[in-house]
Amino acid sequence: MMFLDQFGDFMILVLIAAAVTSGAIGEFSDAIAIIVIVILNAVLGFIQEYRAEKAMTALKKMAALTATVIREAKTTEIEATELVPGDNLRKIIKYLLSSNSGEIWTLFLAPFFRVPMPLLPIQIHWINLMTDALPAIALSAEPVERDVMERPPRHPKEGVFVNGLGFYCIWVGLVMASATLAAQAWSIHVPGSHWQTMVFTVLCLSQFGNALAVRSEKESFFRIGPLSNKYLLGAVILSFFFQMATIYVPLLNPVFKTQPLSLNELLLTIGLSSIVFLAAEGQKWWKRRIR
Secondary structure, X not given: OHHHHHHHOHHXXXXXXXXXXXXXXXXXXXXXXXXXXXXXXXXHHHHXXXXXXXXXXXXXXXXXXXXXXXXXXXXXXXXXXXXXXXXXXXXXXXXXXXXXXXXXXXXXXXXXXXXXXXXXXXXXXXXHHXXXXXXXXXXXXXXXXXOHHHOXXXXXXXXXXXXXXXXXXXXXXXXXXXXXXXXHHHHOOOOOOOHHHHHHHHHHHHHHHHHHHOOOOOOOHHHHOHHHHHHHHHHHHHHHHHHHHHHHOHHHHHHHOXXXXXXXXXXXXXXXXXXXXXXXXHHHHHHHHHO
């Protein structure tokens, strides 16, 4: 049942309907490609839910109602009910919510600028598959930050959105949407440009930059070092090549409705998608300066 539940999402149902329609009109390659993506998404979702459920079951079976933690540089035992979310969980939530915020703002603001709908359903689903899977999982392997022992203890009832997390999700989403819509507003008026492929790619790559930036609340990505979390670096690089495949592999062009970008278009796309990373790093620089 858990596997079948993966097909209950509205966007999945839309894609299945698109696959059936493509098959009915003779576009069998499109239909097969869409079904493969849907099945891949279902498998990844099932694996994540199965592992989470297995972990929860193991926790519930534990006889001990206490946990050993380090607080204020001292090892102590506390009741399990007093445990609070760790840094990596907050980073994953921060990354996912801010990235999804960017997608929502992009689709919401496009009509106000009187431009066509920026993305197709299959493109949105692909972005979610690329950004919500490997990078989010890799963030769970982020090493402990150096100043973790210098921070005051968190209150057990502290909410997830404290310490600016909610505000971060809103403003980063707006920056992401602005960069995406800027790509559309410029390229749509340039003869021969591939504006929708550029929009698709800017929004996807922006989220990779966001994943690299959320690794620390205050420390620069360059000071932490890209190799300190090799899983995340590998996830971003692999997802980047998957995104490039949707653009430059001819078999995938009709599936994702993309066209190969010229070198200038690709460089502009990468430049615009780096704005989110630079903005997030700039916020951390300002935090360090006023500290």
